[in-house]
Amino acid sequence: MPPYALIDRPSPFASEPADALPVWAVTAEAIEAGTIDAAALAWARAAGFQAAEGTVLMVPGQDGKLAGALFGLGSDGQCYPFVSGKLARSLPEGNWRLENSPVSGQSMALGFGMGAYRFERYKKPAAQGPRLVLPEAVDAAAVHRTVAAVALARDLVNMPANDMGPDALETAFRGLADHYKAKVTVVTGDDLISKGFPMIHAVGRAAVQAPRLLEMRWGKKGAPKLTLVGKGVCFDTGGLDIKPATAMLNMKKDMGGAANVIALAMMIMDAGLPVDLRVLVPAVENSISASAFRPGDVLTSRKGLTVQIDNTDAEGRLVLADALTYACEDDPSLLIDMATLTGAARVALGPDLPPFYTDDEALAGALATASVEVADPLWRMPLFKPYEADVKARIADLTNAPAGGFAGSITAALFLKRFVTAETSWAHFDIFAWSPKDKPHAPMGGEAQGIRALFEVISKRHPA
Template sequence: MPFRFVAKATPKSIPLTPVTAGSLAGWLKTAEARTARWVRDSGFKADAGTVCLVPDADGGLERVLFGAGESAQPGGGLWDLAPLPPLLPKGRYYLDADLAPEAATRAATGWALAHYRFDKFKEKTVFKAELVWPEGADQAEVTRLAEATGLARDLINRPANDLGPAELAEAAAELAKRYKAKVAVTEGEALLAENYPMVHAVGRAADRAPRLIDIRWGKKNHPKVTIVGKGVIFDSGGLDLKPASAMLMMKKDMGGSAQALALAQLVMDAKLPVRLRVLVPAVENAVSGNAFRPMDILSSRKGLTVEVGNTDAEGRLVLADALTEADSEAPEMILDFSTLTGAARVALGTEVPALFANDDALAADLLEAGEEVEDHLWRLPLHQPYKAMLKSPNADLSSTGSGGYAGAITAALFLEHFVSPKTRWAHVDLMAWNLKARPGRPEGGEAMGVRAFYKMLRKRYG
């Protein structure tokens, strides 16, 4: 993903001047009469995301005014610069604003994210405007955030015929190789031999074998942080088949694994002093003669038996085996990401991931970090009385439970059975997809919660 940054301004560089609806009138009073007249006559109101191209006396481009969000430092918001790359003519630009380093980094990150396009299967989009690095911006951090976001978006946007369990494992191996991490993959029937029975059960119906991806990085004496991501590369619903309309976006059902790998990339690239482990159960939920069935009773890695309430609730099954393995090493924390329930989207919409945590301090840190980096989360409760809904007359647990209410909560409570109460655990139920395009956030796969989790880890271990 080319971010179109340059190191230095030149005499011909064009200023990008942030103004807001509230500050425009004051700015016009200080501008040259010719410039003020042009801006007024153009009808520019400084609405966020709009621009006014101001010509010089010779007909060239003298300045660009752009509408910034209302903030203490206009131009320093994460998405202030994001609308500009497709709107600017070819040229070299610099941000005409005095920003604190954190604000400069935010602004540059938004500029970088705006250059993302998923164009693997079509002609590439090339923006022609270049931005001089804003003074004080942390260039390494901007690049790190943009590349990790691009990784998550790319993985989610790839169609299932291009990204199966094997290709997801290859992407994980490439990431591991880049940072000299170790990776192991347990595939097919070996999942049974290694005691991952629910990962195998969910994925066995597909022609492409299921697998568990396991990445390890960092020094052994550092605090253990384990990330788990749901990697259902396509979810047909299994024998409880989804209708066609509900299947259209199901290539994104591996969105949890994309978040996990993106967060891992951020941790490794920043060289955070943690002992990192990443676990991704990668499967396709397909239909065939050996598909698992409603009311089947499955064994789990933990030893609990699970009665299948619906084969379209498969993500929690593969996550349960992965969480059991994650918990076996007693890490300092387990962080998991998954596109788990439609109920979370009904409760919070598509843009705000649901956060569950068994540790109040961890939850508070994540919510605070999300606010700081404009990557918002909303905490839902692990309401213990609802565990009664997960009772089964035939097995230790029902995978879906009864009642039809609180689906996101009961799914999180199901997962909680596979994590020790002594282990700090945070679970994110997310959309991983932008339903509509916004500046810096094109329609399609999205990293959600990744920057918030990374910020939390940086504050704890950086």
């Protein structure tokens, strides 16, 4: 079982099924045709239960105690893939089991597990919620692993910056590595300059907590090399080009890329996939002080390319550039980076559909297929070559903030591409890492995006 202790919460699944009450997951057609338990059907009809999607009706027994619950799937079972997350917030405490659901048991279990998530670190915890007995046909290890990883990503994003700065992010990184016996090395503070990470240092040097590059290695040498890079900006004021208050309010989530690659690494290590895994997280705060980098500065990157700073609020691509250059020095078979990089991505596709960029057609196809198969929305966006001119600067090789404001997510991806070797299979994910409203399987707050689809692709390429 994966380390629920790492996310400081018990499993939402029951290990003792003997006392579990039934949940009849039914469509409107099943109620009309009368194809469910007779007593539950009689109660449903008496109560006027229409099996609308996500609705719950408690079913009493003859002794007045609960005998089970009815859960609506709408018409023809064409419901939201993880609508079962509503069960985790609607059923009373106790053990429950699914009965005759027309929806995949794997989806129902995942929805329940992800929907059970609560972030209660700073308030009195609610009462213990319901626990679900996993159906026999379900891959229990996969469900446990996925639910724990999603919760880990959400926890890391939800933590406020006073408790999740670079120091705490390093602690979480080391804790995961220790559990899976991975090796961690960290380059901190001024050592970033001497060891060739000047842009990571420049972005983070104004903060009280020193900037750093976190590196984790796990797996077998000689196996296919898989490298994950995550943007770890633990708080983003915007720097000297300071954000307005409304835009700064949620910037604890600017390390959402790091949170997601850490969670993906957890899934890979827990599954024991035969890869040589490397995880890189540049962890910084983009703060304001006398030592902050300035608009108009020109920074020299690890790769040797110079970058003109036209906006200090376009800092994420700077720390990623040094990390991607370092990643490519090891010639990975596959390189993935994830970052809460641009507001332009949200303007284009909204908060729930992250764009990804790659020139690897096979990888793009696999990601698109996996996205649909595991209901983890992704959408490919183009590395549109004519826009490369927009990334050029007047007095340096590149600008970190092209003028005009057009195609912001694309130009950010094209900027990063300059730091990836041409022969490397690479994909960049511009994620939001946040759910702005409650969903059946996800409360408002930090969110895991793309990692289930990525794990599907990686595990099919390298089965355990």
